[in-house]
Amino acid sequence: MSRSHLVQIRDLSVAFDGVPVLHGIDLDVAPGEAVGLVGESGCGKSVTWLAALGLLPAKARVSGQVRLGAVDLVGAQRATLEGVRGAKVAMIFQDPSSALNPVIRAGRQITEALGIHRGLKGKAARREAVRLMELVGIPDPARRFDLYPHEFSGGQCQRLMIAMALAGEPDLLVADEPTTALDATIQAQILDLLATLREEMGMAVVFISHDLGAVAQVCERICVMYAGRIVESGPVGRVFDAPRHPYTRGLFDALPSLTGPRTRLSPIPGTVPDPRALPQGCAFAPRCARAVAVCSLQRPRLEPDADGRALACFDPVPADARTPAEAQHPAARASAAVRAVDEAAPPFMPGPHGAGPAGSGPDRGRWQEAAQ
Amino acid sequence: MFRFVLIRFGRAFVTIIAVMTFAFVVLRLSGDPAAVIMGPDAPIEAVNAFRAAWGLDQPVWVQYVAYIQAIFTGDFGVSMRGQSPALDLVVERIPATLELTLPALLLQLAIGIPAGIYAALHRDSAIDRGVILGAVMGFTIPSFVMGLVLVLVFAVTLGWLPSGGDATWQHAILPVIAMSVGGIGILARFSRSAMIEVMGQPYIRTASAKGVTWGSVVRGHALPNAAVPIVTIVGFMVGSLLAGAVVVETIFSWPGIGRLLIVSVTNRDLAVVQCILLLVAAVMVVSNLVVDLLYGWLDPRLRGHAAH
Numbered sequence: 001m002s003r004s005h006l007v008q009i010r011d012l013s014v015a016f017d018g019v020p021v022l023h024g025i026d027l028d029v030a031p032g033e034a035v036g037l038v039g040e041s042g043c044g045k046s047v048t049w050l051a052a053l054g055l056l057p058a059k060a061r062v063s064g065q066v067r068l069g070a071v072d073l074v075g076a077q078r079a080t081l082e083g084v085r086g087a088k089v090a091m092i093f094q095d096p097s098s099a100l101n102p103v104i105r106a107g108r109q110i111t112e113a114l115g116i117h118r119g120l121k122g123k124a125a126r127r128e129a130v131r132l133m134e135l136v137g138i139p140d141p142a143r144r145f146d147l148y149p150h151e152f153s154g155g156q157c158q159r160l161m162i163a164m165a166l167a168g169e170p171d172l173l174v175a176d177e178p179t180t181a182l183d184a185t186i187q188a189q190i191l192d193l194l195a196t197l198r199e200e201m202g203m204a205v206v207f208i209s210h211d212l213g214a215v216a217q218v219c220e221r222i223c224v225m226y227a228g229r230i231v232e233s234g235p236v237g238r239v240f241d242a243p244r245h246p247y248t249r250g251l252f253d254a255l256p257s258l259t260g261p262r263t264r265l266s267p268i269p270g271t272v273p274d275p276r277a278l279p280q281g282c283a284f285a286p287r288c289a290r291a292v293a294v295c296s297l298q299r300p301r302l303e304p305d306a307d308g309r310a311l312a313c314f315d316p317v318p319a320d321a322r323t324p325a326e327a328q329h330p331a332a333r334a335s336a337a338v339r340a341v342d343e344a345a346p347p348f349m350p351g352p353h354g355a356g357p358a359g360s361g362p363d364r365g366r367w368q369e370a371a372q
Numbered sequence: 373m374f375r376f377v378l379i380r381f382g383r384a385f386v387t388i389i390a391v392m393t394f395a396f397v398v399l400r401l402s403g404d405p406a407a408v409i410m411g412p413d414a415p416i417e418a419v420n421a422f423r424a425a426w427g428l429d430q431p432v433w434v435q436y437v438a439y440i441q442a443i444f445t446g447d448f449g450v451s452m453r454g455q456s457p458a459l460d461l462v463v464e465r466i467p468a469t470l471e472l473t474l475p476a477l478l479l480q481l482a483i484g485i486p487a488g489i490y491a492a493l494h495r496d497s498a499i500d501r502g503v504i505l506g507a508v509m510g511f512t513i514p515s516f517v518m519g520l521v522l523v524l525v526f527a528v529t530l531g532w533l534p535s536g537g538d539a540t541w542q543h544a545i546l547p548v549i550a551m552s553v554g555g556i557g558i559l560a561r562f563s564r565s566a567m568i569e570v571m572g573q574p575y576i577r578t579a580s581a582k583g584v585t586w587g588s589v590v591r592g593h594a595l596p597n598a599a600v601p602i603v604t605i606v607g608f609m610v611g612s613l614l615a616g617a618v619v620v621e622t623i624f625s626w627p628g629i630g631r632l633l634i635v636s637v638t639n640r641d642l643a644v645v646q647c648i649l650l651l652v653a654a655v656m657v658v659s660n661l662v663v664d665l666l667y668g669w670l671d672p673r674l675r676g677h678a679a680h
């Protein structure tokens with residue numbers, strides 16, 4: 001077992017009321033690394049990390065291993081889990097407005113974490129909480145410390161959540177669709193904030209998202225999940241450059257291309273299978289244009305391929321097949337997909353220039369240009 | 373905040389006037405106190421004289437205006453029976469009723485809420501099922517049945533406790549139990565569902581995710597949120613306690629307001645009945661008011677709305 005990994009997930013499986021929804025996930029996160037987890041709704045992205053931290057309801061049956069150093073978190077004592085949460089691994093959630101306690105002052109929710117993880121109390125805790133609020137970009141934090149969550153906007157609530165997560169100085173931050181509930185400009189700001197914080201604090205990030213563009217912005221590695229399994233994973237550049245699993249490819253084809261001619265979008269036909277009635281072979285077979293006979297009989301295993309990714313497919317898209325957009329603009333390779341995604345993400349309305357906070361580098365500018 | 377309080381007070385005042393009016397009219401229309409008080413054999417002249425003396429020969433609205441005017445001067449009328457002021461008769465009985473209702477309320481809070489919360493936190497356990505069963509039994513058995521069963525078992529059969537009267541504190545045990553059981557059941561059921569609801573909220577998961585221990589999540593994050601619906605139901609229960617007092621005091625011959633009400637209604641002692649109803653209305657209005665104010669204190673989101 002390699003010591004260089006912060007978290008090692010092996011064969012993690014989850015069932016609710018006897019219905020398996022997660023079928024043996026293997027996933028490693030290295031220190032400081034940013035991993036994106038994408039896939040359609042219900043594929044098990046959240047459940048993977050809730051299970052890892054023991055945050056699922058009691059009716060969930062969890063098996064496998066989640067190793068954090070020498071500790072296995074699956075089936076661990078409550079005290080063990082409580083010692084890990086927030087301190088080593090922090091998690092922030094999708095809907096920041098309902099994820100903060102409505103009857104506790106915002107600042108107090110941060111000082112609570114400071115008390116637990118850093119032993120700060122009273123004035124010292126307050127000072128540090130105000131500093132964290134400032135760090136995540138809450139204006140006038142000293143005054144707003146005593147406000148309640150409903151007195152903050154959605155984007156500010158997400159900033160508060162991030163400040164709370166930072167309080168324990170975790171090695172890994174799991175951000176579960178942190179921007180989905182926010183509007184476009186705010187989304188971009190929060191993504192920027194996450195990227196900046198990650199750089200400054202050197203923590204690893206797991207970024208769960210529907211939004212391929214956001215993943216490209218934040219992450220180095222991407223894992224694509226389908227129906228409770230990882231179907232493709234690899235470095236962001238390579239996967240975005242040439243998605244090989246037909247499902248990953250489908251996700252990209254479903255995005256409109258900015259650079260290419262205005263072709264029709266080709267969303268993936270069909271719908272995600274019901275976890276109670278998964279196809280026998282490859283779970284994607286009923287929707288897959290490349291399906292061959294064996295696909296509906298056997299399940300492809302996740303195998304490493306030559307160029308550093310892992311794939312679970314009997315007949316993957318050849319590595320040199322390109323999207324029309326990329327073929328037309330060879331120079332744009334890696335970023336073409338990114339731009340396309342950027343325009344496609346439904347709530348991504350063209351926002352005003354310079355809306356991002358300070359620290360918007362040249363990359364950031366390109367990003368926003370593409371969004372226009 | 374000031375406007376909020378002012379509006380609540382205005383509403384409370386209107387409610388009390390409405391209750392008074394309703395009681396007044398219904399009592400006048402539902403039978404002739406003169407006939408009841410003078411007895412069936414009284415000569416007609418005596419009955420008429422009685423009517424004239426009490427103003428009962430006047431049209432209802434004239435009586436009503438006189439009644440309201442008197443009340444605003446602090447005059448709640450005189451008992452048609454004993455000739456003493458109705459207010460004195462009622463006030464005299466308040467301590468006895470409090471001796472039952474306060475312990476009953478405390479018992480309801482002290483047993484109902486913890487039982488419900490415990491059940492919620494140990495959902496589907498044997499204790500949870502036990503609490504649900506007990507709660508359903510508690511609030512489906514009417515308090516008069518409960519009272520009679522208690523008397524039968526503990527007073528008549530076992531002879532452990534007195535069956536009626538108010539001589540010693542032991543006399544209060546059975547009536548307090550009879551009065552509190554239903555409320556314990558309601559509170560347990562309600563606290564359980566409120567707590568289950570709250571424990572499923574995203575902010576509870578957030579608290580756990582940041583490393584807050586389970587006990588602190590329950591005490592610091594869940595209970596303050598569950599308190600809002602629980603306080604609501606407690607507010608309602610104050611009213612039902614008074615209703616329970618009527619039944620239970622009658623069964624256990626407890627000299628409180630409840631029994632006074634029954635006796636006065638039977639006797640058509642209008643002033644006393646009106647005075648009691650006014651008191652009951654005031655208690656319920658005040659408890660609602662307290663609940664409203666508690667809301668604002670418990671849930672900061674309601675403070676903003678309350679002001680508008």
Ligand SMILES: Nc1ncnc2c1ncn2[C@@H]1O[C@H](COP(=O)(O)OP(=O)(O)OP(=O)(O)O)[C@@H](O)[C@H]1O
Nearest residue numbers: 016021039040041042043044045046047048057275
């Ligand atoms: N508490 C629960 N009880 C029962 N089933 C659940 C529960 N939580 C999740 N599931 C099921 O587990 C599966 C995976 O859910 P999960 O929330 O991980 O999806 P997701 O990939 O995060 O989707 P989304 O993008 O919508 O958040 C789904 O089929 C979902 O219905």
Ligand code: SF4
Nearest residue numbers: 282285288295313314
């Ligand atoms: S295994 Fe077959 S069905 Fe599944 S994705 Fe690959 S080609 Fe398609």
Ligand SMILES: [Mg+2]
Nearest residue numbers: 045046047176
């Ligand atoms: Mg999710």
